[in-house]
Amino acid sequence: MDLLRFITAGSVDDGKSTLIGRLLYDTKNILADQMEAIERASKTRNSGEIDLALLTDGLRSEREQGITIDVAYKYFQTPNRKFISIDAPGHIQYTRNMVTGASNADLAIILVDARHGVVEQTRRHSLIASMLGIPHVIVAINKMDLVGNSQDAFLEIAKSYTELAEKLSIKDLTIIPVSALNGDNIVERSPNMGWYTGETLLSVLETVNVLKDQNQEDGRFAVQYVIRPQTEELHDYRGYAGRVQSGTFKKGDLVKVLPSEQESKIAKIEFGGNEIEEASVLESVTILLEDDIDISRGDSIVSLTNSPIVSQDIEALVCWMDDRKTLKPGNKYVLQHGTARSRCSVRDIEYQIDINSYEKLDSESLKLNDVARIVLRTAQPIAYDPYQKNRANGAAILIDETSNVTVGACMIE
Amino acid sequence: MSISVKEASGITTDRSAPDYLDQLEAEAIYIMREVAGQFERPALLFSGGKDSITLVHLAQKAFAPGKIPFPLVHVDTGHNFIEAIEYRDELAEKIGAKLVVRYVEDTIKAKGLKEQTGKNASRNWLQTFTLLDTIEEFEFDACIGGARRDEEKARAKERIFSFRDEFGQWDPKRQRPELWNLFNGRIQKGENVRVFPISNWTELDVWAYLKREGITLPSIYFSHERELILRDGKLLNNTPVIEADPEDRIVTRQVRFRTVGDMTCTAAVESSAATLDEVIAEITISRISERGETRIDDQQTEAAMEDRKKGGYF
Ligand SMILES: Nc1nc2c(ncn2[C@@H]2O[C@H](COP(=O)(O)OP(=O)(O)O)[C@@H](O)[C@H]2O)c(=O)[nH]1
Numbered sequence: 001m002d003l004l005r006f007i008t009a010g011s012v013d014d015g016k017s018t019l020i021g022r023l024l025y026d027t028k029n030i031l032a033d034q035m036e037a038i039e040r041a042s043k044t045r046n047s048g049e050i051d052l053a054l055l056t057d058g059l060r061s062e063r064e065q066g067i068t069i070d071v072a073y074k075y076f077q078t079p080n081r082k083f084i085s086i087d088a089p090g091h092i093q094y095t096r097n098m099v100t101g102a103s104n105a106d107l108a109i110i111l112v113d114a115r116h117g118v119v120e121q122t123r124r125h126s127l128i129a130s131m132l133g134i135p136h137v138i139v140a141i142n143k144m145d146l147v148g149n150s151q152d153a154f155l156e157i158a159k160s161y162t163e164l165a166e167k168l169s170i171k172d173l174t175i176i177p178v179s180a181l182n183g184d185n186i187v188e189r190s191p192n193m194g195w196y197t198g199e200t201l202l203s204v205l206e207t208v209n210v211l212k213d214q215n216q217e218d219g220r221f222a223v224q225y226v227i228r229p230q231t232e233e234l235h236d237y238r239g240y241a242g243r244v245q246s247g248t249f250k251k252g253d254l255v256k257v258l259p260s261e262q263e264s265k266i267a268k269i270e271f272g273g274n275e276i277e278e279a280s281v282l283e284s285v286t287i288l289l290e291d292d293i294d295i296s297r298g299d300s301i302v303s304l305t306n307s308p309i310v311s312q313d314i315e316a317l318v319c320w321m322d323d324r325k326t327l328k329p330g331n332k333y334v335l336q337h338g339t340a341r342s343r344c345s346v347r348d349i350e351y352q353i354d355i356n357s358y359e360k361l362d363s364e365s366l367k368l369n370d371v372a373r374i375v376l377r378t379a380q381p382i383a384y385d386p387y388q389k390n391r392a393n394g395a396a397i398l399i400d401e402t403s404n405v406t407v408g409a410c411m412i413e
Numbered sequence: 414m415s416i417s418v419k420e421a422s423g424i425t426t427d428r429s430a431p432d433y434l435d436q437l438e439a440e441a442i443y444i445m446r447e448v449a450g451q452f453e454r455p456a457l458l459f460s461g462g463k464d465s466i467t468l469v470h471l472a473q474k475a476f477a478p479g480k481i482p483f484p485l486v487h488v489d490t491g492h493n494f495i496e497a498i499e500y501r502d503e504l505a506e507k508i509g510a511k512l513v514v515r516y517v518e519d520t521i522k523a524k525g526l527k528e529q530t531g532k533n534a535s536r537n538w539l540q541t542f543t544l545l546d547t548i549e550e551f552e553f554d555a556c557i558g559g560a561r562r563d564e565e566k567a568r569a570k571e572r573i574f575s576f577r578d579e580f581g582q583w584d585p586k587r588q589r590p591e592l593w594n595l596f597n598g599r600i601q602k603g604e605n606v607r608v609f610p611i612s613n614w615t616e617l618d619v620w621a622y623l624k625r626e627g628i629t630l631p632s633i634y635f636s637h638e639r640e641l642i643l644r645d646g647k648l649l650n651n652t653p654v655i656e657a658d659p660e661d662r663i664v665t666r667q668v669r670f671r672t673v674g675d676m677t678c679t680a681a682v683e684s685s686a687a688t689l690d691e692v693i694a695e696i697t698i699s700r701i702s703e704r705g706e707t708r709i710d711d712q713q714t715e716a717a718m719e720d721r722k723k724g725g726y727f
Contacts, residue, residue, distance in 0.1 A: 003433040070570045070585065075563045075615045082433045084613060096590055103592040211431075224446040229479035237478065243443045243594075273477030282431075284442035284475070297450045321590050336595050339450060395593045404599040406589045 001077075004210060007086040007101045007134070009125040010111030015142045019111065019180035020074060020085055021052025023202065026187035029076035071101045080206045092124065095355065095369035096321040099409050102128055103395070106210045107136040109201070114147045114177070117157045118164060120356045127355050130168035131317060131371070131411060133391050135213040137165075138174045138204055144193060145179040151195040167358060169388065174204050214281045218385060219247035219255070219303030220393045222338035223295055227286060239270060239286040240295055245338065245392035246385075247303060248280040249287065254304040257295055258383035263304060264291040298340035300383045308383045308393060314376045315350070315413045317387075320366040322400065322407035327366040327374070333407065337382050337396040344398075347375040373413070387411035434622055438471065441610040443594065444573060445475040448555050448608050449482050451598035455555040455608075456513070458544075459485040461497030462673045463630055464559030466504070467611060467619055470628055472557075473508060484511035486556070488543045490536040491518045492654045492675045500631040515547045530656065535677045545581045548605055555598065557608045563615045573612050579603040616671075617696060624689040633670045636687045640665050647680040671696075 010016045024030050038051065074085040088094070088101035102108065108129040112122055129137055139161050147153040154177040165173055176185055177196055184190030187202045199207075227239040249255075253266045268288040269279050279285040287301060295301075302308060314335075320327050327346060335344040352363035352372040366372050387394030388411075398408030448455045457472060459465045472481045485505055489498070505512035517536050520543040521528060529535060548556065562569045572588050574596040589597055598606050611619070623630065641648040642655060643662040649655055651663055655677050668681035669692070686692040 001433055002431050003436045070588070072569050073562045073613070074569070075613070100590045100592055104594070224443070225450040225476075227476055227479045234478055239478075241446050241475070243439065270477070272474035282436065282439055284439040284446070286477075334599070336597065338595075339447075392593070395595065397592055397595045397597065399597055399599055404597070404601065406592065406597045409590070409592045 001081060002210065003082045003084065004107060004205060004208070005084045005086060005105050006107040006109060006205065007088055007098070007105040007129075008109045008111065009088060009098055009102075009129070010142075011113070011119065011121040012089075012091060014111040014113050015180040016087065016111055017053030018051075019109070019140065019142065019178070019186070020087060022180045022183050022186050023085070024074065024076050025052055026183055027076055027078050027202065071097050078202070078206060083205065092121075092355075092369065095124070095128070095371075096319060096409075098125065098128055099132065099319045099321075102132040102134055103409065105132075105134050106213065107138065107205070107208060108134045109138045109140055112139060112141050112157060112161070114141050114143045114153055114157065118160045122161070123164060123358070124355045126164060126168055126170070127353075127358060127371075130170050131319075133388055133411070135210075136172045136174075136204075136208045137170045138176060138201065140180075140201060141175065141177045142180050144177045144184060145182055149177075149179075149184075149190075149192045151193075154193075154196075172208070174199070176201055176204070215246035215390045215392070216281065217247055218306055218308070218390055218393070219249055219253070220245040220308065220385070220390070221249060221287060221301040222340070222393075223297055223299045223301065224339050225297060226295065237288075238292070239288050240301065241284075241286050242301075242339070243284045244279050244281050246281055246390050247306075248278055249285075249301075249303075250278045255289070255301050256304050256307060257293060258300045258302055258308070259310055259381040260293075260295075260299070261310075262291075262293045264289040264293060266290075298338075300338065300340075302383065308385045308390075310381050310383045312378045312381050313347075314344075314378060314382060314384070314410075316374060316376065316396070316410040317353075317413065318366070318372055318374050318398070318411075319409045320368060320370045320372070320407065321409065322405065323368045324403075325400070325407070327370075327398075327408065328364070332401060334399040334401055335376065335378055335382070335396055335410070336399060337384060337412075338393065340380070340382065341399075342378040342380040342382060343401075344376045344378040347377050349374050376410075384412050386413055388413075434618065434625060437611070437614055437618060438474075438622070440594075440613065441468075441471045442475040444596070444608060444610040445472050445557070447574075447596050447598070448557060449476070451596070452555040452606070454551065454553050455483040455557065456486045456548075456551065456553045457481070457483055457557040458559070459487050459501060459512075460559070460674070461487070461493065461501040461631060462559070463619055463623060463634065464561065464611065466500075466628060466630065467614075467622060468557060468559050469504065469508070469510075470626060471610060481508065481510050483557075484513050484551075486513045486515070486547060486551075486553075488540050488547065489514050489516050490540055490675045491516060492536055492652075492677050494631070494633050494650070494670075494673050494676060496631040496633045497673045513547070513551070515543050515550075517543045519543075520546060535675060537675055537678055540675075541581070548581065553605060554600060555606045555608055557610060559611060560609045561614050561616070561619075562612050571609065571612070573609050574598055575607040575609065576600070577605050577607060581605070583607075617693070620689065620693045620696060624693065630689075631673060633673055635692065636667055636669045636684050638665060639668055639681065641668065641681060648683070649680055650676045652676050 008016045072087045086101040088098040110125050158175045178185045185200050221242050223240045223242045225241040267290045270286040329346050332345045349363050350373040351360040385393040394412045396410040397406050400407045517539050572591045640651045642651050643664045669684045686695045
């Protein structure tokens with residue numbers, strides 16, 4: 001049984017919280033005392049009816065305002081899969097939260113209110129899903145009960161969404177008519193929409209193949225830490241601890257260390273101190289090389305025949321996340337890419353992207369939640385792959401040098 | 414329960430699909446190594462409970478064949494189960510880890526703090542002072558903890574690298590965005606980061622992992638006969654550190670503990686589960702979550718944990 005991480009996106013009141021609550025409820029993942037707590041909280045509110053949305057509302061300030069402002073995680077499972085649901089707020093002022101949630105997601109559920117159809121937020125959420133390279137997108141057309149469960153209404157929205165999706169790079173798209181409130185087509189197929197013959201939401205969640213999404217070709221390994229026990233029996237031991245970002249590594253593989261370009265051969269791969277044959281994507285292992293070369297945190301071990309780009313000049317899509325300062329050409333930051341950190345300066349803002357209309361705009365500076373294509377110059381060379389080809393080795397963050405806050409999410413092009 | 418199409422048609426699920434425990438383990442090891450790589454003076458907060466035992470095991474795997482490159486730190490409330498303390502000392506010795514213990518009792522004396530009194534008095538809140546003092550004493554810049562997001566609503570929103578200001582405070586509104594697995598541990602002197610490598614594990618995942626890895630636990634996690642205080646429907650260890658209440662009844666029951674925090678606020682569950690398998694089976698069918706069943710401290714107000722975290726709690 002494997003793990004699927006998915007994000008839910010929608011405008012306020014589209015029914016995101018109700019949908020997650022419904023998934024948890026119908027898959028029997030709500031525990032008795034949690035149910036009691038919700039019942040207790042529901043009573044103090046106006047309606048008195050049990051509100052499944054309360055399951056995902058975390059912090060008190062949010063409870064008071066009745067909205068979700070940060071990223072919340074929920075865990076549940078079915079006999080077929082374990083799930084981590086990432087709930088991010090939908091309003092434009094929280095774009096950075098959605099970008100954050102989307103960065104780790106294998107799948108996105110984008111909610112559309114059947115009464116309103118494709119709206120500005122739908123366009124924005126879809127752009128973010130596409131830009132962050134989420135391989136699978138489910139568009140859940142919610143509140144079908146409020147449009148008489150009409151097939152025509154569904155088809156019309158599905159058509160306009162498909163048109164929108166053509167402008168983006170969404171690899172795998174499924175559109176499902178649902179009612180989160182009634183549980184229609186969430187876990188059980190709905191008798192209210194007999195005309196719908198596709199899969200239920202849960203069945204898509206349970207069956208999408210995430211293994212295929214991973215980059216199995218490009219051998220990339222960022223060194224996190226050098227293990228040197230320096231005991232008598234392990235006197236010369238030098239193990240490079242890290243996680244396989246993409247591809248696979250085997251004993252005997254010829255490799256190259258970047259950015260120094262030194263070549264060597266894998267002498268041994270270990271996990272938990274035991275030798276293993278091979279290490280594949282996302283495994284945390286220790287690599288030992290045949291040659292004694294100087295490697296430290298921030299270096300990459302990559303396959304000899306298939307190398308990333310090594311450069312100090314980088315072009316990237318950036319989502320700006322700082323609410324206090326703007327990004328301007330000439331500004332300096334710390335770029336963190338894999339385990340490497342380098343100072344960098346902004347050479348240029350090529351264009352900004354209107355995340356609602358997808359139009360390219362001229363821009364002098366970026367403020368919170370702006371998305372733009374920028375040009376960076378780094379102090380040290382960076383060994384990267386384009387993000388759309390290799391999510392793990394094409395992602396980077398910008399850190400403010402004085403406040404140390406993470407201020408930008410970069411997808412290297 | 415429905416049978417999936419794959420099972421029904423006799424085709425087994427993709428063989429190379431990774432197992433979730435392997436995925437969670439790899440992520441936790443990655444996080445541990447980020448701590449060792451990014452910080453100068455990290456520490457692992459160790460309580461003797463199953464979550465921190467899991468952390469120690471993960472840390473051993475992360476740095477094998479070397480030793481864990483940071484000390485284990487225990488904030489001892491003086492209200493701990495003796496079994497957990499013995500386990501702690503044996504484990505530290507066995508793996509050759511440095512163990513730092515600091516006592517809430519000492520903080521109370523040094524600072525002239527007032528202890529709670531009365532029926533549900535607990536030192537839980539006072540732990541924060543000792544923890545912050547210990548961080549200052551050793552200049553720890555990162556503290557690894559065993560909190561999980563499924564435990565509680567405030568935790569569900571906390572970052573894996575959770576920034577704390579120079580007063581140890583957590584500000585839920587100003588958390589650093591945490592993108593991909595690029596953890597930002599850059600801080601100023603005096604600030605620190607709490608790191609939660611098993612954020613994405615559920616209680617059941619921890620149990621399943623303990624079993625898979627053959628990890629032994631303190632005996633109180635398994636069914637045994639014990640004299641207890643029955644109070645408000647909850648079973649508390651019968652110990653002098655719990656202030657007696659006229660309504661209390663002393664009973665003897667077959668119980669186990671699901672968490673082993675401070676004895677004053679950790680309740681036992683009646684159980685005959687004597688092995689990991691039996692415990693897992695029991696939890697799988699149990700309809701009450703861990704904190705709700707056994708922690709008394711979170712229930713007093715709906716936002717109890719959030720308030721404590723803002724003040725510098727784990
Ligand atoms: N009729 C109907 N109402 C729904 C449905 N889903 C959600 N709602 C209601 O829409 C409102 C907003 O839902 P909520 O889950 O809080 O939205 P969120 O802001 O996206 O999390 C609530 O009053 C829900 O009860 C649905 O499928 N049908």
